Amino acid sequence: MFQFAKRFAGVFATGLLLAGAPALSVAATTYEIGATATGVPFTFLDVKSNSIQGLLVDAITATGKAAGFDVKIEQTTFSSLIPSLTTKKIDIISAAMLKTPAREQVVDFSDTVYSYGEGLIVRADDKGQYTSMDDLKGEVVGAQVGTAFVDALNKKGIFKEVRTYDSVADIMRDVALGRIKAGFGDHPILAYQLQHNPNPQLRLVSGYQPSVKGQVCFVVRKGDTATLEQLNAGIRKIKADGTLMQIVKKWQVE
Template sequence: MIQLVKRIAGAAVALLVLAATPAMAAAEPEYTVGATATGVPFTFLDVKSNSIQGLLVDAITATGKAAGFDVKVEQTTFSALIPSLTTKKIDVISAAMLKTPAREQVVDFSDTVYSYGEGLIVRADDKGKYTSMDDLKGEVVGAQVGTAFVDALNKKGIFKEVRTYDSVADIMRDVALGRIKAGFGDHPIIAYQLQKNPNPQLRLVDGYQPSVKGQLCFVVRKGDNATLEKLNAGIRKIKADGTLTQIIKKWQVE
């Protein structure tokens, strides 16, 4: 009888301990985040660690820390980001994907993380003064597949041809080789790549005024309000405490 009472008392104590420490049983949620390997300095494959690094990786990690969730970053090609999201292979997109009305019909965007427009790259020996897309009327130009820049160029309807590429590096190669007259891409990405790896055959056109001025946000499935609210809460915190400003400074895209 005494042993039975002891066992009952021990079980009661154990239940009280568990009830008093619910945080121990509640693990933080983990979101699978899709990012590209070709968007330096926003997202890129670091060959030393064989992991995706960059401004937007730091930003989503900091956002998760502030909002109470973990992240697992997976490499995904840019054109496959939205299909991977809508088919639930990933939970969040953190990549250089500008917010556009067309995309807003398919997915939901968080508060703004960073803003910029397109840059124009031409051969270094091309002395033309280009201030807008219109200045390249009748030429063969290029942009990265799946970007808002391709849509803007095609909508213009003034070019001899608009070629699409898998990466900014591919665009830069074809501009240098003279296969296309000019290339359009994310201004911070082009500027960063030319800063880190100068190419005497290319120049980023000063004075060019971007036509597509956009916002970089985290992206979630349409109607996934729970994830969106967590992301926005985290973004507000890292903006308020200066964490996001420090991340932007770290990646030299101010």
Template sequence: MIHLVKRCAATLAAIAVAVITLAPASAVAAPTYTVGATATGVPFTFLDVKTNSIEGLMVDAITATGKAAGFDVTIQQTTFSALIPSLTTKKIDIVSAAMLKTPAREQVVDFSDTVYSYGEGLVVRADDKGRYASMDDLKGEVVGAQVGTAFVDALNKKGIFKEVRTYDSVSDILRDVALGRIKAGFGDHPIIAYQLQKNPNPQLRLVAEYQPSVKGQVCFVVRKGDTGTLEKLNAGIRKIKADGSLSEIVKKWQVE
């Protein structure tokens, strides 16, 4: 009887050890980060009305990065101008949108390695036959750009325009250019090109000869000093660049 009790005790002890050994592996789940993205940045981030979810290049990129780096994401719809405030107040953990890396923003937040690079595009009315190779060619005119973007800062810094109007979205800019409310609109070149390709507007033209003055990198954005999240993001970016996943995402959204 004593031997049986000892044997049972030994068995229970062995099971306990096994459970303790296995518990950490089974209990550790992949972290989930809340990612802020806009609903108006086609094709980088936009609201798919069929699924009522945010989709786009930067959504696919952060999802692929998370898979490669071992974390999950939850996408939260946020207006562009509210992205950094939402990040700094911890309403979101990461920004994944068509947000260019700038010195001013670097003072407030930290940027990951580059995901995609581009500059601004210029759109005018189709019946406007002027040649516009730079911002300077629109001196004295009323122009527009999306609020919170680096393009607004660049236009205001020029100080040569009659007025610089700000808009919530590229679609709003295109509307006012078509209606003649502003002379020209500036915005993310891939976004303008994509929108005009998918929804042609005979009243508008994307100026082919225009040379962007704000060239930059689109990156994931984290709170200042959040090195842990930043390291995970950069590790994931390196992996999806190396295995070709990022190139496939860029091709999928037709912005190469």
């Protein structure tokens, strides 16, 4: 009887300890986020903090907070984003990557975060009134490698040459130097860069009407429905409470 009572007391005491112990916290999932260093104001390298910053960094961070996951931003060149995603080096792409049918064949896109089309830059002393890609028939033009704009230009089949560049800065340089007639790029990026770093040799063509209009979304591996659902839930929340609009205003891309 004594031994039984002793064992019972020990079990009872252990039960009290377990009942009184704080609940174990479950660590939030951390996703590796692929972003580029050349897409200001969407994603860019901030030299002061030596970290990737921008509208889409703020957007994915806010989405994660709303949906219950953490983010770790990884610098990745634009052309390497999808390969890095499909080989599981990163979990999500948060960059100025337009949703296209071709891309949808290999990756999945979240709900829309931001929408825009391409912009056109020429030399400041070029007084041409360009309203579409067709107005530059027979010319040498350029766009960033891996973008939907390269595909659209090549599909036209009307240009003397379509050159590809690693960054918008490289396109701007060659337009200014007269190496190419015109450059195509994300309109908000071109406008932001010329607004904050004026170049008297260049102008953004105000009357140009984009032919590639699309949505910027977060991107996940094909079939990764769990992550996609988390992202979409977070996006809905930051749209509903005004967080996303505040981020857009912060980066002056309305």
